[in-house]
Amino acid sequence: MSSEAPAPSKKATEPILYGFPSTDDLSQALANFVLAAQDEALKKQATFKIAISGGSLPKVLGKNLIGRSDVPWDKWEVFFADERVVPLDHEESNFRLNDENLFTHVPIPRQNIHVIDTSKLDDPEAVADDYEKQLVASFVGSSSIAFPRFDLVLLGIGPDGHTCSLFPGHPLLNEMDGWVAWLDDSPKPPPTRITLTYPVLNHAHRVAFVSSGESKQEIMEKVLDHPEEGLPASRVKVISPGRVYFFSDEAALGRVKYERTKFEDSSKL
Numbered sequence: 001m002s003s004e005a006p007a008p009s010k011k012a013t014e015p016i017l018y019g020f021p022s023t024d025d026l027s028q029a030l031a032n033f034v035l036a037a038q039d040e041a042l043k044k045q046a047t048f049k050i051a052i053s054g055g056s057l058p059k060v061l062g063k064n065l066i067g068r069s070d071v072p073w074d075k076w077e078v079f080f081a082d083e084r085v086v087p088l089d090h091e092e093s094n095f096r097l098n099d100e101n102l103f104t105h106v107p108i109p110r111q112n113i114h115v116i117d118t119s120k121l122d123d124p125e126a127v128a129d130d131y132e133k134q135l136v137a138s139f140v141g142s143s144s145i146a147f148p149r150f151d152l153v154l155l156g157i158g159p160d161g162h163t164c165s166l167f168p169g170h171p172l173l174n175e176m177d178g179w180v181a182w183l184d185d186s187p188k189p190p191p192t193r194i195t196l197t198y199p200v201l202n203h204a205h206r207v208a209f210v211s212s213g214e215s216k217q218e219i220m221e222k223v224l225d226h227p228e229e230g231l232p233a234s235r236v237k238v239i240s241p242g243r244v245y246f247f248s249d250e251a252a253l254g255r256v257k258y259e260r261t262k263f264e265d266s267s268k269l
């Protein structure tokens with residue numbers, strides 16, 4: 001049985017799980033959460049730095065962010081938590097997916113959306129190096145030099161427990177130095193991708209996993225109730241005072257015993 005408790009009942013290192021009756025409730029709460037993270041970031045700095053994945057996330061994200069009033073979109077700086085090494089207009093591109101679901105509907109300046117260098121598509125290492133340079137250029141001067149500190153990273157969870165393009169058993173799970181890594185053997189097509197590494201995820205102020213639908217029940221149970229299995233999503237352990245959050249609909253949480261936290265007002269972030 002699930003239970004709901006206020007956030008303070010959880011240890012600072014434990015993920016917060018928000019469960020919602022429907023995907024639309026999830027989507028609305030996620031929009032509030034993102035905007036609260038944005039407000040907090042803009043109190044301290046000139047831009048809100050967010051990294052976003054692909055999969056089903058962009059649709060859930062865009063649905064309730066588009067049309068929000070008074071969003072300082074010109075202060076958003078967007079990176080991709082992972083990207084497929086394909087042209088930007090390719091149907092497999094995470095840029096394209098996010099573009100269709102969010103960017104084309106809101107006035108984020110195009111130069112603030114950091115895309116892969118498509119002149120290097122036949123050399124994924126060069127694509128990863130270039131993307132890392134884009135991060136360096138954006139984050140240099142911030143308090144953390146060893147690793148960038150995103151204000152918010154939004155991730156999905158695959159049926160095998162992968163997140164970003166960090167797949168179970170893959171050597172990239174052990175990459176602890178670089179900021180951006182590449183692979184050409186992704187078990188989820190397309191095979192050639194770049195991804196943020198664990199240290200980058202773990203230095204973020206917040207990482208939020210978004211998952212919905214019954215097909216996620218088995219993997220959500222493993223990730224939340226059995227983190228000792230060490231699936232890629234369970235290995236995201238954000239350094240305190242940063243925090244990991246899960247936003248799921250109850251359809252995805254059908255088997256999950258992990259304690260739910262009531263999502264109240266994200267302005268209290």
Ligand SMILES: O=C(O)[C@H](O)[C@@H](O)[C@H](O)[C@H](O)COP(=O)(O)O
Nearest residue numbers: 053054055056156157158163164
């Ligand atoms: O580009 C990708 O493939 C994604 O970034 C990947 O990590 C995705 O988030 C998960 O596979 C979950 O995808 P779904 O939400 O579609 O299940």
